[in-house]
Amino acid sequence: MQARIKDALITALIAAILALPLAGVRTEDGVNGLVFENRLGAVAAAAAIVFAGRLFWGMARDAQPASLIATLIGMVSLFVDFPTAFLKTAAVGMGVVVGLRFLFAKFSRMENKPAALTKIKMPFSLSAFSYLLIIAAIIFPFTPLASRYALDVAIMVMTYIMLAWGLNITVGYAGLLDLGYAGFYALGAYCYALLAQQTGIGFWACLPLAGLVAAGAGLILGAPVLRLRGDYFAVVTLGFGEIVRLVLINWTNLTGGPNGVADIPRPTLFGLEFAHTATEGHTTFNDFFHLDFNPVQRVIFIYFIILFLALLVGWFATRLRRLPLGRAWEAFREDEIACASLGINRTWIKLAAYSLGAMVAGLAGAFFAARQGFVSPESFTFTESATILAIVILGGIGHPLGIVLAAFFIIGLPELFRGFEQYRMLAFGLGMVLIMVWRPGGMMESREPTVKLSEQPHA
Amino acid sequence: MAYFLQQLINGLTLGAVYGLIAIGYTMVYGIIGMINFAHGEIFMIGAFITVIGFAVLSAAGVSSVALALLIILVVSVLITSLYGWSIERVAYRPLRKSTRLAPLISAIGMSVLLQNYVQLLQGARVKTMEPVLQGGITLMQRADGFAVSLSYLQMVILVLTISLMASISLLVSRTPLGRAQRACEQDKIMAALVGINVDRTISTTFVLGAALAAVAGFMVTMYYGVVDFYMGFLAGMKAFAAAVLGGIGSLPGAMIGGVMIGMIESFWGGYVNAEYKDVAVFGVLMMVLIVRPNGLFGRPEIEKV
Structure with a gap:
């Protein structure tokens, strides 16, 4: 004592x-x-x-x-x-x-x-829990809880869940630390913002395009960089994120510089607009269905877009794990040299993980631009990358459900308790250090292998 | 020619500062093989202590500038070193035997933590300081009136940096501490077997790096007269680029890399365009890592199974 x-x-x-x-x-x-x-x-x-x-x-x-x-x-x-x-x-x-x-x-x-003494019996399995969450998310906008503000927070949380699931492909599955994730997010956002403004292409056509552009950028950047060892790779991705931001600030002719791009067209539902009065040649959603105009309709629509996108990414990511590619990532993450000696092409699987993660960021970026109606380089700083990374890490790297909970904690709670807002980043930093220090095995511990050797053959 | 000379002087001054920060990166990397991501924040804290020190001393009525500078430099170095020591103790030492990425993530967390800690305590706004050391000598006068000048402050920065670099080189090559550092760098277990206190040696490395970063923060504050909580990020990245360019783990490499990065920034800003000078530095960092990951003076790393 x-x-x-x-x-x-x-x-x-x-x-x-x-x-x-x-x-x-x-x-x-x-x-x-x-x-x-x-x-x-x-x-x-x-x-x-x-x-x-x-x-x-x-x-x-x-x-x-x-x-x-x-x-x-x-x-x-x-x-x-x-x-x-x-x-x-x-x-x-x-x-x-x-x-x-x-x-x-x-x-x-x-x-x-x-x-036997301590095993806590869960009343339901984790996958049942995820289905419950999904159903709750679908019902949520129609409950009395769903105020305009609550919907906005939910949309934000889900955007981060989607981003974190995407980053999890790179960081959690393949074990590559990507510190410039906001760079791809920015690429997707500006891709939609500029295309929609200058050529008038709609949101749904731009969405896959934004994903492709980001994935392509990932391929181009990744090809030379992925030969590097883990920590060097992290620094190069950080440099990439900063370069994207600096170019966005300084290329004033194209990107509008620090002022950003404003008046980005909103997404439509099969050509139906969510506005009080329709632009020429279009109908509004409420006219078509003979409803009264209510601005919340648009928010609910946006909510379902992000729910759909997030679930798509989540489904895609969990399926990926089961593919030979997913198994190869796992092998690579646990032991690089052993993985290479099994005849797995390391560069190729790293490239796949990196550009798939980038693609998700691009999709999320296009959604972000469409939701805000305004993008500026301010939204894509290193802090953004660090926030997404913090969600992945606090969520127990590689665990999809953990990421959902972490996103609620990190994004949702500070929104609901405004007084806490300014301590948010402080808490992230502390959280990242503590998680690493408390679980010295760090990343390995929470990652269960998808396949295990078992003594007895399956019946 | 005159313009070139002026850019050269500015580049050297900048490079001296980057070189000092880069030594911290390179020594830590050499000894425990991790990128100390929070090192830029150490530099930022050094700069903040300088600004705060000036405010306090001028209020306390210390009128001699030289005395004030000396007190602030010493206090800033001492406290910043303590920051370096504490960070290593809290965030890195428990992770010594962990995977390669765990300390890096911890360091990123530390960096985010320190930035926001300073922002919360001192506010997000830029803090400015009156210039304390003014004037200089004119080296060359062009017909159109453009004068090449070397300010007294630049002289102080260059002299201070060169003497610090010389003493750190001597420290590493001639003293028992330097010998212990080099031994730990090669083989920590073997070093421990011959009676070297590995933990203490690593701590000392962090303290030395932080002390140099504090001096760099002091000089930058004097030179530019502005500090903010975010300044460590960019300066840290540039210094890291310098360390990588020179070959991470190599002491002379960090110094030469620092000067080169300073030159690139200064000449790019002077001759190409000022907006993209940071992009140029990041571009160089990426190119060096891709083309020659061991840098100019680094030894190739052999990975053992």
């Missing part, structure tokens, strides 16, 4: 030194130069939080119930005034993290016991 307190004190001291310049002094632009405000109280509070966190962390790791005091402190700090909102979040976060660690430790203790 004494050792623990000493250790926690040292950690708190380090935290205080680290926080001193950045948290202890808040600079603002003043009349002549920077003025600053001293916040030494914040530093003291930060050190106290770190002290408690470190102290109870060790206990939580050993699954000692005393660590739950930290969770209690976190709960209490919800109702206490702190010098800054940041610290309050930190205190609550500390409680949550320690509590989770305790549960994690407790749970993995239980795993070591004989299986």
